[in-house]
Amino acid sequence: MSKLFGDYIRAKREALRKDSPEFSIRKVAKRIGIHHSYLSKIERGEPASLSEKKMVALADELGTDPELLLAMNGKISEEVRRAVFEDPEWVVSILNQIKNGRDGS
Known part of the structure; x- marks a missing residue:
């Protein structure tokens, strides 16, 4: 995953977290079925990969289009x-x- 993608994900999640503690990195990661340290790695732009299913779950959590997240990752x-x-x-x-x-x- 790229730094730009990580920044996008973090910004979306942090914006949601301002209104709800349900969007902490730990809670979002748990709901999409990954470890919070892995989501942190993604948000930092470090090499990581999510399956299509996990990418769709992340998009749903963040209220964004899954196709957009997939496209941002060349998928x-x-x-x-x-x-x-x-x-x-x-x-x-x-x-x-x-x-x-x-x-x-």
Whole structure:
């Protein structure tokens, strides 16, 4: 996991923790099924990996889209993988829009 990803996860969790102690690193880690030291490692940007299932659980905890967290780590969900095979031309057009920016430049 990258430093940018770790910073993103920590910022999301800390923002939630301001309103609820249920978002301590220990409690979040326990709910997604990992050790708190492992989540700390992820938040620091150290080499670590989460399965798709754990990544989805983390996204749910943080109130963010699982596809976003997966993409931030260079992964795609099985659901997106199926979409690629079902309509590859459409996916290429979407990817080109992303690469070129929303304004088409």
